[in-house]
Amino acid sequence: MTAGRAAKRSKRAKRPVETSDFDAFARRILRAYARRVAAGDVEALASMVTLSTEVDAMVRLAVAGLRAKPYSYSWDEIARRLGTTRQAAQQRYGDKSDRHALDSRLLEAGLGVSVATLAQVFADHFPGSPMPSRCPGCGxxxxxxxxxxxxxxxVRPLLARRRGEDQVAVARLSPVQFADLLKPKPRTTRATVRQSARLAPDPNRPALPLFHLHGEDPTR
Incomplete structure:
Protein backbone atom coordinates (compact mmCIF):
# COMPACT_ATOMS: atom_id res chain seq x y z
CA MET A 1 0.00 0.00 0.00
CA THR A 2 1.41 3.41 -0.94
CA ALA A 3 1.87 6.23 1.54
CA GLY A 4 -0.80 8.26 -0.28
CA ARG A 5 -3.45 5.57 0.07
CA ALA A 6 -2.61 5.05 3.75
CA ALA A 7 -2.93 8.76 4.44
CA LYS A 8 -6.25 8.93 2.62
CA ARG A 9 -7.60 5.93 4.57
CA SER A 10 -6.54 7.44 7.89
CA LYS A 11 -8.53 10.57 7.11
CA ARG A 12 -11.75 8.69 6.51
CA ALA A 13 -14.31 9.23 9.23
CA LYS A 14 -15.06 6.12 11.25
CA ARG A 15 -18.66 4.97 11.12
CA PRO A 16 -20.16 5.46 14.57
CA VAL A 17 -21.46 2.27 16.18
CA GLU A 18 -24.40 2.67 18.52
CA THR A 19 -24.46 0.82 21.83
CA SER A 20 -27.61 -0.97 20.67
CA ASP A 21 -25.60 -2.39 17.75
CA PHE A 22 -23.02 -3.77 20.17
CA ASP A 23 -25.84 -5.26 22.24
CA ALA A 24 -27.41 -6.98 19.24
CA PHE A 25 -24.02 -8.27 18.06
CA ALA A 26 -23.19 -9.72 21.49
CA ARG A 27 -26.55 -11.47 21.65
CA ARG A 28 -26.03 -13.00 18.22
CA ILE A 29 -22.62 -14.30 19.27
CA LEU A 30 -24.08 -15.87 22.43
CA ARG A 31 -26.88 -17.55 20.49
CA ALA A 32 -24.38 -18.90 17.96
CA TYR A 33 -22.18 -20.14 20.82
CA ALA A 34 -25.14 -21.94 22.38
CA ARG A 35 -26.00 -23.61 19.06
CA ARG A 36 -22.42 -24.87 18.66
CA VAL A 37 -22.39 -26.34 22.18
CA ALA A 38 -25.86 -27.82 21.69
CA ALA A 39 -24.63 -29.55 18.53
CA GLY A 40 -22.70 -32.07 20.60
CA ASP A 41 -19.71 -30.12 21.98
CA VAL A 42 -20.23 -31.14 25.61
CA GLU A 43 -16.65 -30.26 26.58
CA ALA A 44 -17.35 -26.59 25.79
CA LEU A 45 -20.25 -26.41 28.25
CA ALA A 46 -18.01 -25.57 31.23
CA SER A 47 -16.33 -22.75 29.30
CA MET A 48 -19.71 -21.36 28.32
CA VAL A 49 -20.82 -21.22 31.95
CA THR A 50 -17.79 -19.12 32.88
CA LEU A 51 -19.09 -16.40 30.56
CA SER A 52 -21.53 -15.36 33.28
CA THR A 53 -18.57 -14.46 35.49
CA GLU A 54 -17.04 -12.45 32.68
CA VAL A 55 -20.29 -10.59 32.06
CA ASP A 56 -20.61 -9.80 35.77
CA ALA A 57 -17.08 -8.40 35.83
CA MET A 58 -17.83 -6.23 32.78
CA VAL A 59 -21.03 -4.91 34.37
CA ARG A 60 -18.99 -3.91 37.43
CA LEU A 61 -16.61 -1.98 35.18
CA ALA A 62 -19.51 -0.30 33.40
CA VAL A 63 -21.15 0.70 36.70
CA ALA A 64 -17.83 2.02 38.01
CA GLY A 65 -17.51 4.20 34.92
CA LEU A 66 -21.05 5.52 35.27
CA ARG A 67 -20.46 6.31 38.93
CA ALA A 68 -17.19 8.17 38.22
CA LYS A 69 -16.80 11.70 36.92
CA PRO A 70 -17.85 13.31 34.64
CA TYR A 71 -21.07 11.21 34.70
CA SER A 72 -21.49 10.68 38.47
CA TYR A 73 -24.75 8.71 38.25
CA SER A 74 -26.31 8.01 41.64
CA TRP A 75 -27.08 4.54 42.95
CA ASP A 76 -30.80 5.35 42.65
CA GLU A 77 -30.39 6.12 38.93
CA ILE A 78 -28.40 2.94 38.34
CA ALA A 79 -30.85 0.81 40.36
CA ARG A 80 -33.81 2.07 38.29
CA ARG A 81 -32.10 0.86 35.11
CA LEU A 82 -31.35 -2.50 36.70
CA GLY A 83 -34.89 -2.91 38.00
CA THR A 84 -33.77 -3.39 41.58
CA THR A 85 -33.39 -1.48 44.83
CA ARG A 86 -30.60 1.00 45.50
CA GLN A 87 -29.28 -1.22 48.28
CA ALA A 88 -29.20 -4.31 46.04
CA ALA A 89 -27.41 -2.46 43.23
CA GLN A 90 -24.92 -1.00 45.70
CA GLN A 91 -24.34 -4.41 47.27
CA ARG A 92 -23.75 -6.13 43.95
CA TYR A 93 -21.74 -3.56 42.04
CA GLY A 94 -20.36 -1.13 44.62
CA ASP A 95 -16.86 -1.18 46.05
CA LYS A 96 -16.09 -2.26 49.60
CA SER A 97 -16.54 1.23 51.02
CA ASP A 98 -20.09 1.30 49.61
CA ARG A 99 -20.99 -2.14 50.95
CA HIS A 100 -19.30 -2.23 54.35
CA ALA A 101 -22.59 -2.29 56.27
CA LEU A 102 -24.01 -5.35 54.48
CA ASP A 103 -23.84 -8.90 55.79
CA SER A 104 -20.81 -10.75 54.39
CA ARG A 105 -23.03 -13.69 53.41
CA LEU A 106 -24.80 -11.46 50.90
CA LEU A 107 -21.56 -10.07 49.51
CA GLU A 108 -20.11 -13.55 49.01
CA ALA A 109 -23.20 -14.95 47.28
CA GLY A 110 -24.13 -11.87 45.24
CA LEU A 111 -27.14 -12.28 42.95
CA GLY A 112 -26.81 -16.06 43.32
CA VAL A 113 -27.85 -15.94 46.97
CA SER A 114 -30.20 -18.74 48.01
CA VAL A 115 -33.56 -18.31 49.71
CA ALA A 116 -32.18 -20.25 52.70
CA THR A 117 -29.39 -17.69 53.11
CA LEU A 118 -31.80 -14.79 52.68
CA ALA A 119 -34.11 -16.22 55.36
CA GLN A 120 -31.26 -16.80 57.80
CA VAL A 121 -29.80 -13.32 57.26
CA PHE A 122 -33.25 -11.75 57.65
CA ALA A 123 -33.79 -13.60 60.93
CA ASP A 124 -30.33 -12.71 62.25
CA HIS A 125 -30.83 -8.99 61.55
CA PHE A 126 -34.50 -8.83 62.59
CA PRO A 127 -34.84 -6.15 65.31
CA GLY A 128 -37.67 -7.78 67.24
CA SER A 129 -39.69 -6.05 69.93
CA PRO A 130 -39.17 -3.83 71.81
CA MET A 131 -37.22 -2.01 69.14
CA PRO A 132 -33.50 -1.89 70.07
CA SER A 133 -31.23 1.04 69.31
CA ARG A 134 -28.90 -1.14 67.21
CA CYS A 135 -29.34 -4.07 64.84
CA PRO A 136 -28.83 -7.35 66.76
CA GLY A 137 -27.08 -8.86 63.73
CA CYS A 138 -24.57 -6.21 62.72
CA GLY A 139 -24.73 -3.50 65.38
CA VAL A 155 -32.91 -8.76 51.97
CA ARG A 156 -36.58 -7.92 52.61
CA PRO A 157 -37.77 -7.38 48.99
CA LEU A 158 -35.68 -10.28 47.70
CA LEU A 159 -36.95 -12.73 50.29
CA ALA A 160 -40.56 -11.56 49.99
CA ARG A 161 -40.46 -12.04 46.22
CA ARG A 162 -38.65 -15.40 46.26
CA ARG A 163 -40.18 -16.97 49.36
CA GLY A 164 -42.08 -19.55 47.27
CA GLU A 165 -38.81 -21.06 45.97
CA ASP A 166 -37.92 -22.63 49.33
CA GLN A 167 -40.87 -22.88 51.69
CA VAL A 168 -38.92 -25.07 54.13
CA ALA A 169 -36.30 -22.35 54.66
CA VAL A 170 -38.94 -19.62 55.01
CA ALA A 171 -40.85 -21.76 57.52
CA ARG A 172 -37.88 -21.43 59.89
CA LEU A 173 -38.79 -17.77 60.41
CA SER A 174 -40.80 -17.08 63.52
CA PRO A 175 -44.46 -16.10 63.04
CA VAL A 176 -43.58 -12.51 63.96
CA GLN A 177 -40.71 -12.40 61.46
CA PHE A 178 -42.83 -13.89 58.68
CA ALA A 179 -45.67 -11.43 59.26
CA ASP A 180 -43.21 -8.53 59.33
CA LEU A 181 -41.62 -9.75 56.08
CA LEU A 182 -44.87 -9.51 54.15
CA LYS A 183 -46.32 -6.28 55.44
CA PRO A 184 -45.24 -2.87 54.11
CA LYS A 185 -42.58 -1.29 56.29
CA PRO A 186 -44.17 1.62 58.22
CA ARG A 187 -42.65 5.06 57.78
CA THR A 188 -42.35 5.76 61.50
CA THR A 189 -39.49 6.58 63.82
CA ARG A 190 -37.96 4.38 66.49
CA ALA A 191 -39.30 6.74 69.12
CA THR A 192 -42.83 6.21 67.80
CA VAL A 193 -42.38 2.45 67.97
CA ARG A 194 -41.22 2.61 71.57
CA GLN A 195 -44.07 4.93 72.54
CA SER A 196 -46.61 2.59 70.90
CA ALA A 197 -45.15 -0.39 72.74
CA ARG A 198 -45.77 1.35 76.07
CA LEU A 199 -49.47 1.84 75.37
CA ALA A 200 -51.67 -0.64 77.21
CA PRO A 201 -53.85 -2.78 74.89
CA ASP A 202 -57.61 -2.34 74.95
CA PRO A 203 -59.05 -5.43 76.72
CA ASN A 204 -62.39 -5.00 74.89
CA ARG A 205 -60.78 -5.21 71.46
CA PRO A 206 -60.25 -8.75 70.10
CA ALA A 207 -56.72 -9.66 69.11
CA LEU A 208 -55.88 -9.83 65.43
CA PRO A 209 -55.27 -13.34 64.13
CA LEU A 210 -51.73 -14.48 63.39
CA PHE A 211 -50.50 -13.44 59.92
CA HIS A 212 -53.25 -10.83 59.69
CA LEU A 213 -51.73 -8.65 56.98
CA HIS A 214 -54.54 -6.59 55.50
CA GLY A 215 -55.53 -4.42 58.44
CA GLU A 216 -59.25 -5.30 58.48
CA ASP A 217 -61.03 -4.56 61.74
CA PRO A 218 -62.43 -7.87 63.07
CA THR A 219 -65.08 -6.02 65.08
CA ARG A 220 -66.82 -4.88 61.88
Whole structure:
Protein backbone atom coordinates (compact mmCIF):
# COMPACT_ATOMS: atom_id res chain seq x y z
CA MET A 1 0.00 0.00 0.00
CA THR A 2 1.41 3.41 -0.94
CA ALA A 3 1.87 6.23 1.54
CA GLY A 4 -0.80 8.26 -0.28
CA ARG A 5 -3.45 5.57 0.07
CA ALA A 6 -2.61 5.05 3.75
CA ALA A 7 -2.93 8.76 4.44
CA LYS A 8 -6.25 8.93 2.62
CA ARG A 9 -7.60 5.93 4.57
CA SER A 10 -6.54 7.44 7.89
CA LYS A 11 -8.53 10.57 7.11
CA ARG A 12 -11.75 8.69 6.51
CA ALA A 13 -14.31 9.23 9.23
CA LYS A 14 -15.06 6.12 11.25
CA ARG A 15 -18.66 4.97 11.12
CA PRO A 16 -20.16 5.46 14.57
CA VAL A 17 -21.46 2.27 16.18
CA GLU A 18 -24.40 2.67 18.52
CA THR A 19 -24.46 0.82 21.83
CA SER A 20 -27.61 -0.97 20.67
CA ASP A 21 -25.60 -2.39 17.75
CA PHE A 22 -23.02 -3.77 20.17
CA ASP A 23 -25.84 -5.26 22.24
CA ALA A 24 -27.41 -6.98 19.24
CA PHE A 25 -24.02 -8.27 18.06
CA ALA A 26 -23.19 -9.72 21.49
CA ARG A 27 -26.55 -11.47 21.65
CA ARG A 28 -26.03 -13.00 18.22
CA ILE A 29 -22.62 -14.30 19.27
CA LEU A 30 -24.08 -15.87 22.43
CA ARG A 31 -26.88 -17.55 20.49
CA ALA A 32 -24.38 -18.90 17.96
CA TYR A 33 -22.18 -20.14 20.82
CA ALA A 34 -25.14 -21.94 22.38
CA ARG A 35 -26.00 -23.61 19.06
CA ARG A 36 -22.42 -24.87 18.66
CA VAL A 37 -22.39 -26.34 22.18
CA ALA A 38 -25.86 -27.82 21.69
CA ALA A 39 -24.63 -29.55 18.53
CA GLY A 40 -22.70 -32.07 20.60
CA ASP A 41 -19.71 -30.12 21.98
CA VAL A 42 -20.23 -31.14 25.61
CA GLU A 43 -16.65 -30.26 26.58
CA ALA A 44 -17.35 -26.59 25.79
CA LEU A 45 -20.25 -26.41 28.25
CA ALA A 46 -18.01 -25.57 31.23
CA SER A 47 -16.33 -22.75 29.30
CA MET A 48 -19.71 -21.36 28.32
CA VAL A 49 -20.82 -21.22 31.95
CA THR A 50 -17.79 -19.12 32.88
CA LEU A 51 -19.09 -16.40 30.56
CA SER A 52 -21.53 -15.36 33.28
CA THR A 53 -18.57 -14.46 35.49
CA GLU A 54 -17.04 -12.45 32.68
CA VAL A 55 -20.29 -10.59 32.06
CA ASP A 56 -20.61 -9.80 35.77
CA ALA A 57 -17.08 -8.40 35.83
CA MET A 58 -17.83 -6.23 32.78
CA VAL A 59 -21.03 -4.91 34.37
CA ARG A 60 -18.99 -3.91 37.43
CA LEU A 61 -16.61 -1.98 35.18
CA ALA A 62 -19.51 -0.30 33.40
CA VAL A 63 -21.15 0.70 36.70
CA ALA A 64 -17.83 2.02 38.01
CA GLY A 65 -17.51 4.20 34.92
CA LEU A 66 -21.05 5.52 35.27
CA ARG A 67 -20.46 6.31 38.93
CA ALA A 68 -17.19 8.17 38.22
CA LYS A 69 -16.80 11.70 36.92
CA PRO A 70 -17.85 13.31 34.64
CA TYR A 71 -21.07 11.21 34.70
CA SER A 72 -21.49 10.68 38.47
CA TYR A 73 -24.75 8.71 38.25
CA SER A 74 -26.31 8.01 41.64
CA TRP A 75 -27.08 4.54 42.95
CA ASP A 76 -30.80 5.35 42.65
CA GLU A 77 -30.39 6.12 38.93
CA ILE A 78 -28.40 2.94 38.34
CA ALA A 79 -30.85 0.81 40.36
CA ARG A 80 -33.81 2.07 38.29
CA ARG A 81 -32.10 0.86 35.11
CA LEU A 82 -31.35 -2.50 36.70
CA GLY A 83 -34.89 -2.91 38.00
CA THR A 84 -33.77 -3.39 41.58
CA THR A 85 -33.39 -1.48 44.83
CA ARG A 86 -30.60 1.00 45.50
CA GLN A 87 -29.28 -1.22 48.28
CA ALA A 88 -29.20 -4.31 46.04
CA ALA A 89 -27.41 -2.46 43.23
CA GLN A 90 -24.92 -1.00 45.70
CA GLN A 91 -24.34 -4.41 47.27
CA ARG A 92 -23.75 -6.13 43.95
CA TYR A 93 -21.74 -3.56 42.04
CA GLY A 94 -20.36 -1.13 44.62
CA ASP A 95 -16.86 -1.18 46.05
CA LYS A 96 -16.09 -2.26 49.60
CA SER A 97 -16.54 1.23 51.02
CA ASP A 98 -20.09 1.30 49.61
CA ARG A 99 -20.99 -2.14 50.95
CA HIS A 100 -19.30 -2.23 54.35
CA ALA A 101 -22.59 -2.29 56.27
CA LEU A 102 -24.01 -5.35 54.48
CA ASP A 103 -23.84 -8.90 55.79
CA SER A 104 -20.81 -10.75 54.39
CA ARG A 105 -23.03 -13.69 53.41
CA LEU A 106 -24.80 -11.46 50.90
CA LEU A 107 -21.56 -10.07 49.51
CA GLU A 108 -20.11 -13.55 49.01
CA ALA A 109 -23.20 -14.95 47.28
CA GLY A 110 -24.13 -11.87 45.24
CA LEU A 111 -27.14 -12.28 42.95
CA GLY A 112 -26.81 -16.06 43.32
CA VAL A 113 -27.85 -15.94 46.97
CA SER A 114 -30.20 -18.74 48.01
CA VAL A 115 -33.56 -18.31 49.71
CA ALA A 116 -32.18 -20.25 52.70
CA THR A 117 -29.39 -17.69 53.11
CA LEU A 118 -31.80 -14.79 52.68
CA ALA A 119 -34.11 -16.22 55.36
CA GLN A 120 -31.26 -16.80 57.80
CA VAL A 121 -29.80 -13.32 57.26
CA PHE A 122 -33.25 -11.75 57.65
CA ALA A 123 -33.79 -13.60 60.93
CA ASP A 124 -30.33 -12.71 62.25
CA HIS A 125 -30.83 -8.99 61.55
CA PHE A 126 -34.50 -8.83 62.59
CA PRO A 127 -34.84 -6.15 65.31
CA GLY A 128 -37.67 -7.78 67.24
CA SER A 129 -39.69 -6.05 69.93
CA PRO A 130 -39.17 -3.83 71.81
CA MET A 131 -37.22 -2.01 69.14
CA PRO A 132 -33.50 -1.89 70.07
CA SER A 133 -31.23 1.04 69.31
CA ARG A 134 -28.90 -1.14 67.21
CA CYS A 135 -29.34 -4.07 64.84
CA PRO A 136 -28.83 -7.35 66.76
CA GLY A 137 -27.08 -8.86 63.73
CA CYS A 138 -24.57 -6.21 62.72
CA GLY A 139 -24.73 -3.50 65.38
CA UNK A 140 -25.97 -0.89 62.88
CA UNK A 141 -27.25 2.13 64.89
CA UNK A 142 -30.80 2.84 63.76
CA UNK A 143 -31.11 6.56 62.94
CA UNK A 144 -34.39 8.32 63.59
CA UNK A 145 -36.96 7.31 60.98
CA UNK A 146 -35.19 4.04 60.06
CA UNK A 147 -36.49 0.73 61.36
CA UNK A 148 -34.07 -1.73 59.78
CA UNK A 149 -30.39 -2.02 58.95
CA UNK A 150 -29.02 -1.83 55.36
CA UNK A 151 -28.76 -5.63 55.28
CA UNK A 152 -32.44 -6.25 55.98
CA UNK A 153 -33.45 -3.36 53.71
CA UNK A 154 -31.68 -5.31 50.96
CA VAL A 155 -32.91 -8.76 51.97
CA ARG A 156 -36.58 -7.92 52.61
CA PRO A 157 -37.77 -7.38 48.99
CA LEU A 158 -35.68 -10.28 47.70
CA LEU A 159 -36.95 -12.73 50.29
CA ALA A 160 -40.56 -11.56 49.99
CA ARG A 161 -40.46 -12.04 46.22
CA ARG A 162 -38.65 -15.40 46.26
CA ARG A 163 -40.18 -16.97 49.36
CA GLY A 164 -42.08 -19.55 47.27
CA GLU A 165 -38.81 -21.06 45.97
CA ASP A 166 -37.92 -22.63 49.33
CA GLN A 167 -40.87 -22.88 51.69
CA VAL A 168 -38.92 -25.07 54.13
CA ALA A 169 -36.30 -22.35 54.66
CA VAL A 170 -38.94 -19.62 55.01
CA ALA A 171 -40.85 -21.76 57.52
CA ARG A 172 -37.88 -21.43 59.89
CA LEU A 173 -38.79 -17.77 60.41
CA SER A 174 -40.80 -17.08 63.52
CA PRO A 175 -44.46 -16.10 63.04
CA VAL A 176 -43.58 -12.51 63.96
CA GLN A 177 -40.71 -12.40 61.46
CA PHE A 178 -42.83 -13.89 58.68
CA ALA A 179 -45.67 -11.43 59.26
CA ASP A 180 -43.21 -8.53 59.33
CA LEU A 181 -41.62 -9.75 56.08
CA LEU A 182 -44.87 -9.51 54.15
CA LYS A 183 -46.32 -6.28 55.44
CA PRO A 184 -45.24 -2.87 54.11
CA LYS A 185 -42.58 -1.29 56.29
CA PRO A 186 -44.17 1.62 58.22
CA ARG A 187 -42.65 5.06 57.78
CA THR A 188 -42.35 5.76 61.50
CA THR A 189 -39.49 6.58 63.82
CA ARG A 190 -37.96 4.38 66.49
CA ALA A 191 -39.30 6.74 69.12
CA THR A 192 -42.83 6.21 67.80
CA VAL A 193 -42.38 2.45 67.97
CA ARG A 194 -41.22 2.61 71.57
CA GLN A 195 -44.07 4.93 72.54
CA SER A 196 -46.61 2.59 70.90
CA ALA A 197 -45.15 -0.39 72.74
CA ARG A 198 -45.77 1.35 76.07
CA LEU A 199 -49.47 1.84 75.37
CA ALA A 200 -51.67 -0.64 77.21
CA PRO A 201 -53.85 -2.78 74.89
CA ASP A 202 -57.61 -2.34 74.95
CA PRO A 203 -59.05 -5.43 76.72
CA ASN A 204 -62.39 -5.00 74.89
CA ARG A 205 -60.78 -5.21 71.46
CA PRO A 206 -60.25 -8.75 70.10
CA ALA A 207 -56.72 -9.66 69.11
CA LEU A 208 -55.88 -9.83 65.43
CA PRO A 209 -55.27 -13.34 64.13
CA LEU A 210 -51.73 -14.48 63.39
CA PHE A 211 -50.50 -13.44 59.92
CA HIS A 212 -53.25 -10.83 59.69
CA LEU A 213 -51.73 -8.65 56.98
CA HIS A 214 -54.54 -6.59 55.50
CA GLY A 215 -55.53 -4.42 58.44
CA GLU A 216 -59.25 -5.30 58.48
CA ASP A 217 -61.03 -4.56 61.74
CA PRO A 218 -62.43 -7.87 63.07
CA THR A 219 -65.08 -6.02 65.08
CA ARG A 220 -66.82 -4.88 61.88
Missing amino acids: YPYPDGVLECPTNAT
